[in-house]
Amino acid sequence: xxxxxxxxxxxxxxxxxxxxxxxxxxxxxxxxxxxxxxxxxxxxxxxxxxxxxxxxxxxxxxxxxxxxxxxxxxxxxxxxxxxxxxxxxxxxxxxxxxxxxxxxxxxxxxxxx
Amino acid sequence: xxxxxxxxxxxxxxxxxxxxxxxxxxxxxxxxxxxxxxxxxxxxxxxxxxxxxxxxxxxxxxxxxxxxxxxxxxxxxxxxxxxxxxxxxxxxxxxxxxxxxxxxxxxxxxx
Numbered sequence: 001x002x003x004x005x006x007x008x009x010x011x012x013x014x015x016x017x018x019x020x021x022x023x024x025x026x027x028x029x030x031x032x033x034x035x036x037x038x039x040x041x042x043x044x045x046x047x048x049x050x051x052x053x054x055x056x057x058x059x060x061x062x063x064x065x066x067x068x069x070x071x072x073x074x075x076x077x078x079x080x081x082x083x084x085x086x087x088x089x090x091x092x093x094x095x096x097x098x099x100x101x102x103x104x105x106x107x108x109x110x111x112x113x
Numbered sequence: 114x115x116x117x118x119x120x121x122x123x124x125x126x127x128x129x130x131x132x133x134x135x136x137x138x139x140x141x142x143x144x145x146x147x148x149x150x151x152x153x154x155x156x157x158x159x160x161x162x163x164x165x166x167x168x169x170x171x172x173x174x175x176x177x178x179x180x181x182x183x184x185x186x187x188x189x190x191x192x193x194x195x196x197x198x199x200x201x202x203x204x205x206x207x208x209x210x211x212x213x214x215x216x217x218x219x220x221x222x223x224x
Contacts, residue, residue: 004156031210040122042202042216043157050209058211059114090156098210101147104156 003027004105006091011110019078021108023091029103030096032074034058034066037088037107046089049074050096081112115140115207119215126193128224136203136215137185145206146186148177150199151217157202161188193222 007022025032031050035043035058045058047066055066063085067075074093078085088109092102116139126132136146144165149157163170163177163186170177174193179186190197198221204212 035214040216042119043214045211045213048211092156094210096210098145098206098212101149101159101162101204102157102212104149104158106154106156 004091004093004103006089006105006108008108009106011108013078013081013110013112015082015112017078017081017112019081019110019112021076021078021089021091021110023074023076023105024072025074025091025093025103026072027093027103028071029093030071031094031098032068033092033094033102034064034074034076035090035092036060037090043090046076078110081110083112086110086112115143115205115213117203117205117213117215119203119218121218122216123219123221125221125223128193128195128222130193132188132190132193132197132220132222134188134201134203134218134220135185136187136205137183138205138213139184140205140207141181141184143205143207146177146179147204147212148175148188149202149204149214151202152199190220193220195222195224198222 033048034046091105147162151157176189203215
């Protein structure tokens with residue numbers, strides 16, 4: 001019973017490519033989030049969305065953008081991929097207000113070469 | 114913004130022993146503190162959480178304690194088993210629905 005689905009588990013892209021990471025949730029959650037996970041740095045928030053067509057910058061938004069055209073889908077876009085964006089990307093969703101934490105997807109491991 | 118520090122970064126225990134992971138935070142207004150477990154190849158999963166009006170919460174072998182005055186909270190795992198081996202993250206709710214995460218603790222349970 002997968003609730004947050006990330007479209008790819010592994011992705012290899014070339015420097016300068018435009019990259020789309022897709023995330024879909026089936027729990028009718030209002031809030032969706034994109035984090036990147038790097039060893040020793042924990043989870044850092046890139047962007048989040050409280051509702052359809054709404055987005056807010058997180059702590060490390062540079063080089064990224066997002067799109068939320070439908071409630072269930074939240075896309076992360078790397079405008080021009082660079083090697084320092086090689087990382088694990090995690091999507092999460094939650095109710096508003098926050099009652100029982102986030103539900104995370106399994107992650108997308110992106111390698112930029 | 115909120116600053117969350119998590120210690121230790123790695124923890125190795127013998128099967129059957131207890132494990133304790135501690136997190137400190139900076140914003141005294143924070144009132145929701147979840148803990149996540151991440152197994153290899155999976156996303157983090159919520160294992161226990163606590164709100165600021167409660168000092169301790171237990172769920173079988175895991176417990177969380179909160180000291181609001183000192184601004185720290187801890188995860189306690191008793192009678193550790195090999196399947197407890199994972200990365201554990203603490204988190205603190207910032208404004209709205211944002212969670213700020215600690216850097217994570219790699220727990221290894223040796224059998």
